[in-house]
Amino acid sequence: MTMPVPDHVHPSLVTKFDIFQPSRPDEEYFAAWVRFQKEAKSQLLWSPLHGGHWIATDAELVMKLYEDSDTMSSRRPGIPVFDRDIDMGALSRDPPEHKAFRKPLNFSLSPARIRSMEQFIRAAVRELIDHLIAKGSCEFISEFADVIPLNVFISMVDLPKSDLDMLAGWARAITHPTAAATSDGPAISREQVMDALGNYLRPYIAQRRLQPGSDAISEVVNSLVDGRPMTDAEAIGACTHLMIAGLDTVASFLGFMMMFLAESPSHRQELVSNPAIMSGAIQEMIRRFPLTVNSRIARDEQIISGIRIKQGDVIALPTMLYNLDERKFPDPLSINFARKVNSQCTFGNGAHRCAGASLARLEIEIVLQEWLARIPNFRLAPQKLDVVGGIVASLRELHLIWQ
Amino acid sequence: MPDRENIRVLFTLHQGETIEVSALPGQSIRQVALDNDVLGIVGECGGSGACGTCHAYVGGQWTERLSPPSEDEQEMLEYVLEPKPNSRLTCQIIVEEAIDGLEIIVPDHQF
Numbered sequence: 001m002t003m004p005v006p007d008h009v010h011p012s013l014v015t016k017f018d019i020f021q022p023s024r025p026d027e028e029y030f031a032a033w034v035r036f037q038k039e040a041k042s043q044l045l046w047s048p049l050h051g052g053h054w055i056a057t058d059a060e061l062v063m064k065l066y067e068d069s070d071t072m073s074s075r076r077p078g079i080p081v082f083d084r085d086i087d088m089g090a091l092s093r094d095p096p097e098h099k100a101f102r103k104p105l106n107f108s109l110s111p112a113r114i115r116s117m118e119q120f121i122r123a124a125v126r127e128l129i130d131h132l133i134a135k136g137s138c139e140f141i142s143e144f145a146d147v148i149p150l151n152v153f154i155s156m157v158d159l160p161k162s163d164l165d166m167l168a169g170w171a172r173a174i175t176h177p178t179a180a181a182t183s184d185g186p187a188i189s190r191e192q193v194m195d196a197l198g199n200y201l202r203p204y205i206a207q208r209r210l211q212p213g214s215d216a217i218s219e220v221v222n223s224l225v226d227g228r229p230m231t232d233a234e235a236i237g238a239c240t241h242l243m244i245a246g247l248d249t250v251a252s253f254l255g256f257m258m259m260f261l262a263e264s265p266s267h268r269q270e271l272v273s274n275p276a277i278m279s280g281a282i283q284e285m286i287r288r289f290p291l292t293v294n295s296r297i298a299r300d301e302q303i304i305s306g307i308r309i310k311q312g313d314v315i316a317l318p319t320m321l322y323n324l325d326e327r328k329f330p331d332p333l334s335i336n337f338a339r340k341v342n343s344q345c346t347f348g349n350g351a352h353r354c355a356g357a358s359l360a361r362l363e364i365e366i367v368l369q370e371w372l373a374r375i376p377n378f379r380l381a382p383q384k385l386d387v388v389g390g391i392v393a394s395l396r397e398l399h400l401i402w403q
Numbered sequence: 404m405p406d407r408e409n410i411r412v413l414f415t416l417h418q419g420e421t422i423e424v425s426a427l428p429g430q431s432i433r434q435v436a437l438d439n440d441v442l443g444i445v446g447e448c449g450g451s452g453a454c455g456t457c458h459a460y461v462g463g464q465w466t467e468r469l470s471p472p473s474e475d476e477q478e479m480l481e482y483v484l485e486p487k488p489n490s491r492l493t494c495q496i497i498v499e500e501a502i503d504g505l506e507i508i509v510p511d512h513q514f
């Protein structure tokens with residue numbers, strides 16, 4: 001969907017860089033972002049791809065625009081922007097309205113709540129590793145990374161396990177619009193997926209209004225907005241996003257983390273011999289593998305970094321450009337477990353900062369601990385590693401072998 | 404730097420040990436902690452009060468002596484691990500002369 005460059009964009013600001021396919025032939029995905037940032041001549045560049053959008057290229061600007069809900073709106077999240085307003089709960093609402101939708105999430109996903117899920121997650125992770133270990137190899141993305149977050153989500157929202165595959169397919173179609181469009185299956189638009197999800201969730205929402213449980217859906221749908229109950233449409237939006245947000249992201253992160261560890265026996269050794277470094281090591285890996293390119297819409301015409309932005313312009317905020325900026329983190333692509341990571345953008349910033357960061361971190365920690373305890377030595381099978389870009393970037397496949 | 408600009412802050416660490424560091428007016432306590440390698444105070448969002456990972460407890464009488472947390476901070480504090488009446492986000496406490504001797508107790512976990 002290449003668009004003509006609008007009049008208010010100076011031709012010198014137009015870039016050929018594709019946020020969903022940033023790499024040149026044989027260029028590693030994250031290295032492509034580092035190169036793009038180094039070459040960027042302006043803090044904002046215009047891409048005519050995917051409906052036409054700005055890209056914030058400066059680390060501080062990315063962080064600032066995530067935080068700036070006064071001039072930036074989240075009402076139409078995603079690139080290309082949906083062709084109509086889509087309700088995605090907190091994600092698609094601006095403050096002050098945002099708050100009522102964020103509150104139940106903060107509650108359901110609070111660190112204390114999340115800690116109470118630890119036993120469940122650990123058991124699920126152990127069971128899956130025990131199931132895989134004898135094979136001596138696996139395709140990590142489909143056999144492990146996709147499975148764990150889905151199981152955690154299903155238990156958190158108390159939906160039937162038999163619906164796992166269907167839900168996973170829908171989540172993927174929304175976070176990987178380009179991959180979905182080119183896959184073999186029938187093309188299904190993100191709008192159609194949202195409708196399908198709505199239809200799927202509606203009976204559950206109705207039931208949990210009548211008989212609330214202690215699951216996240218019950219908490220969301222029974223929370224109040226300005227003193228009134230949430231409408232069905234609002235509840236569907238909120239639950240839909242809760243699902244999309246926590247599946248692909250964690251799965252993708254696990255993929256990148258294991259790809260790295262498969263190739264670095266010394267880092268694995270560090271983790272095995274000194275569990276005390278776990279927390280800092282996870283922090284550093286979360287910095288090194290930022291996954292998402294979220295976006296905002298300019299609320300009004302404004303000047304940012306000397307460049308005129310029109311009302312309604314879409315601005316991509318690549319989290320990579322904060323975390324991998326060499327002025328913030330020298331030698332940004334190398335992983336140093338002792339590095340002090342005092343701020344990072346993997347979870348965004350400001351009012352919309354990831355509500356599930358604690359859950360994500362716990363899942364990562366448990367996977368690391370349990371995998372390394374059972375399979376301390378593993379490596380990459382010969383393969384070409386292929387990153388699928390998108391709102392959430394991820395490895396298409398990751399073949400690991402051990403023994 | 405004139406002495407009166409050096410304000411003392413005491414951090415009680417995980418092992419129970421207390422260290423005294425000096426801070427400059429205008430800095431946040433989170434920043435002071437990071438500058439002095441106090442482990443256990445993070446503040447991933449960079450100190451904007453958005454993440455709740457610079458949570459700590461204030462010691463002694465300091466809960467009353469500090470200006471009270473804003474509504475936003477109070478809300479964030481509801482969701483930290485093990486909130487207590489003396490919980491604060493250290494990014495929201497700004498160093499000034501009146502806080503000389505402030506006691507900060509680092510929590511066991513942020514996440």
Ligand code: HEM
Nearest residue numbers: 090091245246249250253294346347348352354355356360
């Ligand atoms: C490594 C894994 C994850 C990453 C990298 C990640 C990243 C992000 C980012 C960057 C945002 C901000 C979006 C924006 O500003 O437009 C966000 C928001 C959000 N995330 Fe995550 N996320 C992860 C895991 C999770 C999990 C496990 C959940 C929960 C099930 C979750 C739930 C949410 C929700 C509900 C929001 C919207 C918050 C709001 O708009 O107020 N995330 N996430």
